[in-house]
Amino acid sequence: MSQTIVVKIGTSSVTQPETGSLAIATIATLAETLTELRSNGMRVILVSSGATGVGCERLHLKERPRTIALNQAVAAVGQGRLIRIYDDLFSTLRQPIAQVLLTRQELIQRNSYVNIYNTFQSLLDLEVIPIVNENDTVAVEELNFGDNDTMSALVASLVEADYLFLLTDVDRLYSADPRNDPEAEPIKKVVTRKELEELQANAGKSGSQWGTGGMVTKLEAARIATGAGVKTVITHGRRPQEIHQILSGASIGTQFEAQPRGENARKRWIAYSLVPVGELYLDHGAVKAIRDRGKSLLPAGITHVEGDFQAGEAVTLCDSEGKEIARGLTNYSSAEIRQIQGHKSEKIPLILGYTSAETVIHRDDMVSVL
Numbered sequence: 001m002s003q004t005i006v007v008k009i010g011t012s013s014v015t016q017p018e019t020g021s022l023a024i025a026t027i028a029t030l031a032e033t034l035t036e037l038r039s040n041g042m043r044v045i046l047v048s049s050g051a052t053g054v055g056c057e058r059l060h061l062k063e064r065p066r067t068i069a070l071n072q073a074v075a076a077v078g079q080g081r082l083i084r085i086y087d088d089l090f091s092t093l094r095q096p097i098a099q100v101l102l103t104r105q106e107l108i109q110r111n112s113y114v115n116i117y118n119t120f121q122s123l124l125d126l127e128v129i130p131i132v133n134e135n136d137t138v139a140v141e142e143l144n145f146g147d148n149d150t151m152s153a154l155v156a157s158l159v160e161a162d163y164l165f166l167l168t169d170v171d172r173l174y175s176a177d178p179r180n181d182p183e184a185e186p187i188k189k190v191v192t193r194k195e196l197e198e199l200q201a202n203a204g205k206s207g208s209q210w211g212t213g214g215m216v217t218k219l220e221a222a223r224i225a226t227g228a229g230v231k232t233v234i235t236h237g238r239r240p241q242e243i244h245q246i247l248s249g250a251s252i253g254t255q256f257e258a259q260p261r262g263e264n265a266r267k268r269w270i271a272y273s274l275v276p277v278g279e280l281y282l283d284h285g286a287v288k289a290i291r292d293r294g295k296s297l298l299p300a301g302i303t304h305v306e307g308d309f310q311a312g313e314a315v316t317l318c319d320s321e322g323k324e325i326a327r328g329l330t331n332y333s334s335a336e337i338r339q340i341q342g343h344k345s346e347k348i349p350l351i352l353g354y355t356s357a358e359t360v361i362h363r364d365d366m367v368s369v370l
């Protein structure tokens with residue numbers, strides 16, 4: 001079976017830091033590298049940022065737009081220009097590409113998530129390189145990604161990629177932001193979940209002027225991707241050709257080992273793509289049953305409900321101290337759960353006048369925190 005690789009390139013790499021104009025040499029080398037990988041039989045997806053940055057340059061704006069409407073308008077200007085450059089370069093190399101614009105909303109909806117999966121498979125079977133970006137022009141504020149790091153990890157999980165490359169404007173992750181701290185130590189390898197969580201706890205929040213995420217979102221992307229069995233590498237975007245050496249085992253960038261791809265695809269969708277809209281607080285017995293024995297959640301173990309949600313939406317399950325232990329899709333709305341919490345399942349028809357399910361969350365619809 002051929003390998004699948006997802007390469008994400010940030011605004012800081014597709015544009016010139018001084019002028020904001022397109023970094024043509026970088027994009028050309030990236031196109032050559034990805035075309036070579038494709039010709040070697042790999043399935044390749046490119047996630048490219050830059051719509052807003054390129055739109056700003058086209059419209060002579062000196063900084064990123066501060067209002068949503070302006071950002072959406074500027075991204076619409078830049079995206080066309082960006083894809084045109086990619087199409088020109090890849091066409092010269094006789095490599096067909098496709099533009100795929102996604103929103104978080106579509107990755108939350110199970111049916112559109114499955115549709116996106118099928119579309120990617122068809123494009124990859126056709127030996128096309130899909131070029132993905134967030135559909136900034138229609139994304140709503142409460143549910144946008146903002147940066148493409150998280151989205152590229154969800155795409156890598158969706159297609160069960162072997163590798164995710166996060167190309168940025170530093171050569172790897174450091175113990176602190178190297179722009180501000182000359183003593184920052186390079187980090188070459190991250191092997192365990194615990195090491196990754198410690199890095200996440202220490203990560204600074206600053207990014208470059210045009211990028212949005214900084215290292216915080218790259219570490220979150222690494223958590224999602226490695227949890228889905230995808231090896232993840234943070235490396236310099238100005239040298240895309242190094243992807244070849246990394247695939248041959250060279251120690252370049254920061255390399256995160258993949259965890260075993262344990263959960264099935266639907267459970268990964270619940271764990272990473274959904275955005276929980278409420279919280280259920282559980283008593284000690286329910287926490288133990290779920291965490292240690294993988295049981296379903298019954299109304300008897302619920303002590304408190306936060307938020308307003310409908311049946312079928314995603315919620316977080318918390319212990320009595322508010323620590324998340326799992327998340328899942330609820331069979332009842334928040335209003336119904338407030339009535340049945342603390343009661344045995346056989347009381348549900350007496351209280352509500354009907355029963356939708358014995359469980360509030362069935363174990364098939366639940367994942368423990370990864």
Ligand SMILES: Nc1ncnc2c1ncn2[C@@H]1O[C@H](COP(=O)(O)OP(=O)(O)O)[C@@H](O)[C@H]1O
Pocket residue numbers: 009010011012013147167168169170172173174175176177178179203204205206207208209210211212213214215
């Ligand atoms: N611990 C760190 N190690 C490396 N870079 C860091 C770290 N913390 C913050 N950064 C900053 O993150 C920036 C890259 O993030 P960002 O600008 O969002 O890039 P991109 O546009 O590629 O997504 C770097 O220029 C660097 O200044």
Ligand SMILES: N[C@@H](CCC(=O)OP(=O)(O)O)C(=O)O
Pocket residue numbers: 009010011012048049050051052053075133134136146147148149210211212213214
């Ligand atoms: N979708 C947006 C991504 C914004 C952005 O700057 O992202 P990144 O450079 O990946 O931190 C765009 O194309 O402008």
